[in-house]
Amino acid sequence: MTLTLMVEIVVAVLLLVTLAISLVLNRRLGNLRANQDEMRRLIGDFDKALTKARQGLSELKTASATADTAHEERLKAAKALRDELGFMIETGDRLADRLAGEASGNRAARQDRPAAAERMVADRAGMERVLERAAMERPEPMRSDPRSGAHPGAGGPVTPFPPKKPSIAPAGGSGRDFKIEPRSEAERELLMALRQAR
Secondary structure: OOHHHHHHHHHHHHHHHHHHHHHHHHHHHHHHHHHHHHHHHHHHHHHHHHHHHHHHHHHHHHHHHHHHHHHHHHHHHHHHHHHHHHHHHHHHHHHHHHHHHHHHHHHHHHHHHHHHHHHHHHHHHHHHHHHHHHHHHOOOOEEEOOOOOOOOOOOOOEEEOOOOOOOEEEOOOOOOOEEEOOOOHHHHHHHHHHHHHO
């Protein structure tokens, strides 16, 4: 075996090894290219998801600001309504207390009214009896009888006037005001006292 043949055999073996290595590298490069396309697709999808996440974050910030503003407005309206309701409740309590006091006063006045009316009626009846007694005790004037032709002081019979009672009648149709015709100083004083008692 000559040296040239040995060199050719070695070169052929090296070529076979190189060919095998080239085939393996080609297969790996193909896999890498396929994975690269998939990686690009994954990177594109990730970029889209990141963009959507940024948009969602911006919308969330806007919605949060709007919700805060609406919440503050509702809180202010609720506070104003609370203050108004408190004022209305306080006013209602004061009005209820005042009405209760007025009702109590009216009830007491209605309870005292019959007694006062009875006292007034009793006072008026007493005044009328006093006036009648004073009118009856007053000296009676004498007059002559026109049929007999006698005159006072001539010795003929005289007929006394009947005692005239004080006329007590409602003045102006009212049952409260009485028109009493005075006949003496005592009656006038009693009438004045009766009017003052009213």
